[in-house]
Amino acid sequence: MNPSEEETECRPQSAEVEVEEQDEDKGMEEDAPLVAVAPDASLPEKQPSTSSEVSASPASQCLDELLSMGRISQTKADKLNSTYKLLHDTLKSAQDSEIHLLEEAKRCRAELKRLQVEVESIEEKSTSEEPGSEVNELRQQLLQAYNELKAAEEREYMAQHQLKCLWEEKQYLEKENEIQMKPAEQEDKTEVMQDLYEDLRREVAQRQQEIRSLMEDIETHEKQILTEQNELEDKKALIELKEAEKAELIRIPDQILKETERKCSKKEAAMKKMKILNVEISEIEQQVNAVDERNHSLRMKEEEVMQELEGLRVQVEAGQRIQRQLLKEQEIKKEELNEFMGNRGILEMKLQNIMCDRKHLYERRSLQLKEKNRQMQTLNRMEHALTAATEQLEHTQNIYEKLKAQLDAVPKTEASIQQRMELQKEVDALKVSFEKQLSVAEEESERKQQYRVIQELLSDSNRLREEVHNLRCLTQIKAEERGQKHRELLRVEQLNEHIQHELKEKDLIIMDHNKLNTMLQRRILQYSKLCDMVMEEKKKYVKLKQMASQTITELTEQIKVLENESEIQRTIAINKDRGLSKARMKISNTSKTRDKLRNDISKAAGKQCQINQECEDNKLELMKLTQMISHQQETLLEMNKNHEAAIQRRNFLGIQLLEHEEILCSYYEKVNIQEAAITKRNSILEALEKDMRDLELAINEEKRQIDLKKKDVLLKRKLEEEITMLQIEVEKH
Missing domain, CATH: 1.10.287 (Helix Hairpins)
Incomplete structure (x- = not known):
């Protein structure tokens, strides 16, 4: 199985991408000895100095070995060391900036948690004052929307972080490719470097595909965020209207309005932060576009096929998400309607019962007073x-x-x-x-x-x-x-x-x-x-359920059609990927032959210039021809010796290439094993996510039942307080 086919068939998620990146980094460290080892950003306090790191790196050790063997000159080694130090410094600065950004993110998260605690305390106060009001329900819906928005922001942040990591890796690889230029002295080494460059280019293409998928995920997340923001604005307008009505009816003090203004200001600050993050995302997108433009000529056909396939997949996912959201909203609204009607009937019945109990208590109290008078008379008689x-x-x-x-x-x-x-x-x-x-x-x-x-x-x-x-x-x-x-x-x-x-x-x-x-x-x-009302509502619910089942069947049929189309497009894409891989192999072979021809042409041009100069010198100095011929013969002998040494070196490098190919085959086998393990872990993770969703649904149901029970307890307490007040009034009378 070719690496290009593996790229097209397996598209890992965020967790899988990180695992594959780690595996690829390990493979690169083992294959290419001249790659710079990045310092660990997770432990900034325990990092040694830059000089010790640079000296202890495998790249510097390889350069020292090449210098000791005499394959590289001192100036070239100094240049490579300076470029490696620059790259190391840039990587360290990037890691420091990343740590700083992570600290800022932690601080923002702590502030968000504090705001959530304040909002929850305010909500608990409001629910303790009026548990069954529409404002509290709208507030709960708003909080749910906020939680969804927060989850989308976290997903977006993770995608941005992965994009940044991939972009930095690509820049690093490009710089390494620029540093490790092919010298004119070692033709065989240039071929090895070209092979490495092709491998890196394949990896860059894979990473670009991953970046594109991540960018599309970010765009979908942004669309979801925009829709959620619109819904939030609508809900805010409703909440403001309800709060105004509540202020007119109950005469709430101005403190609640001040608190709402504070919350709005905090929300505006959060929105500003979101805008800043969006600006950063746009910058990252521009950088990614710049990188994509460099490799645009090689990936036009593949991009068209992948865009069509991804568009179909996005449409299918969007349809499924819309269907799930509609079903959830429908079920939630039905449950809320049933709860409201049930609570309303129960409250009316309780009110009537309380009034009847009050009358009954009043009559009983009057009878007790009469009995007391009679008992007083009997007591007098007994005396x-x-x-x-x-x-x-x-x-x-x-x-x-x-x-x-x-x-x-x-x-x-x-x-x-x-x-x-x-x-x-x-x-x-x-x-x-x-x-x-x-x-x-x-x-x-x-x-x-x-x-x-x-x-x-x-x-x-x-x-x-x-x-x-x-x-x-x-x-x-x-x-x-x-x-x-x-x-x-x-x-x-x-x-x-x-x-x-x-x-x-x-x-x-x-x-x-x-x-x-x-x-x-x-x-x-x-x-x-x-009961009659409940039966009527049940009939309505059954009708709505039938309608929903019909819509679900229609949507499932549409989804099946879209899945079939996506499979067809996927097969087409796989065939095109295979054709592209073959074309890339041909292009790589042609580029190699072209480079060899250019080297030969440059050598021939140099020799021609020398011959022209020699001819002119020969015209001027015919007497020195014999000396020049002897000198050329000596140079030819030296060239033959160098040619024989180069042939020996080429044979040695060919043996090394074969060894590297065997190592690469073993690495590819390891990668396949790791991919199989990753797929198994993904299946386990999906099962765990399903269990988590089921548990979250059960927790939400239990929370809802707890809220209902709290409301019932509060109503009972109010009724008990009213009964005690009535008893006190009856005793006073």
Whole structure:
């Protein structure tokens, strides 16, 4: 596979271009020993001095080797060293300028991030004040457009950076070609240098093709930026109108206007920077055009074919992008309409529910006040009943104390009876002792009488005790009966009051349930209306979906037709590229033969001039002819010796060329392997990009759901605050 076919078939993206540039730089360093090694711009602090770099470079080492071998003179080596130093200094200055520009870009990016944070804080404030306003939605759309514009600017910056790198590499290669001019002494070396020049020219053509593709990408990006700027201006006009209406309705202070003016000024500054960047892009384009004009004669046919193919590809990509944008906008608008209608219905229903709840709370509060008054009356009644109960309790306590006193008196009589009994016993004992003295018979009779008296007294005492016990039991029973009756009365009264209270509460609950039933019926009617609206919108959505599917099928058919045309054009371009490669090979061969003929002609002309001068000298001095002939013979011998040495050198260089060709073949194999690896990585990157897009879509959906939930939470908080305010007002009333 020829390198020209590889150039036409594989067109790498930005990441692939960088990888291929690194591989090509490595190949050039290995193939051409006289190429200057560029210092690393990523580590400016750790770079050594220029003199050490120049002395340590492979180009200076090769020059020293050529000087030591005697192939190059000292003046030529000094010239080459001076030119290499100049190139090294220019490259270092370019790297310094590039670092400076990168620092400026970082600073601008930090400023942009700060502005984004300020805008987000202002948006959060505005959304917390009025979450569902149209101004916030337009602001969100504006921010989305800003983000897209920023992404386009970053892409444009990357393309410009790649263009600049390619242009610097081309200038560097051209300078090297100018420095490494073919000397008249070494014809074989000139052929090698011409081969290297042809390789470099092929690489330049490849880079120019890449530059052209990048320029076309930049033009498409600029067109996208212009369209986005127009859309932004339209959206700005809408936002200004909405903000004016909002200021008239809500009377927003002038601070918001000042902030908008500041933002406009910042935006104008950003636009000025964009203009400066566009001017730089135009300068780069002019430089690229100058480079293209130099090689225009060799690339006319190829440019025509590539322009046609790229135009078709751009049209296909533009059609696909427009289709995706239209579909996305249609889906977003449908979702926004559905959300607005749903939010509107929900808000209306919530408002009606709040009003009904307010009425319900007011009625409930009035009923609670009435119940409080009733409870106060019942409390007063209970207090009167309590006073009566306390009086009855005091009366019963007095009766109880009297009975207790009587009972305390009864045990005292028993003690006197016991004393009497003891005295009686003593008396009886005395009588017994007296009667014993009288007679034994009388003692027995007296004993019987005493026994009867004692039994009677004991029976009397037992009877009295039983009477006292019965009296105590009767008093306790009567007191308990009175307490039970009083308790039963209180319980019955409490049960009556509790039953009446429960009846009232049940009446109130029935009233509440009736009201809730009416409210639910109203809500059911509202929900039925909303369902009808949703069904109508669903039908409209289905119709729009059918229309979109029809348009999609038509666009897919058009895209297939365009793809077929692009494949046809691609095959034509490949055939033309092959013809061009063959023509270039023929041109290179003819240029080689032309250079050889010119060298021969110049040598012959020089010899002819010498012969003419010698003829004139011979006419003047015929005597010195013999000496001149001998001198010419000596010079001819020297020329023969030089010719033999040149033949040997040519053979040596031919062997070196064969070795270089083998190395180049190995490098081409390595390049093919790397290209296969790059294609695999590109497929992996495309899969990762698809996953990233899916994740971004999921994140956007989750953000949208979070925003909706935040709005619902804010509405709930507002409703809770209104309910608390209403409760406070009801309590005040």
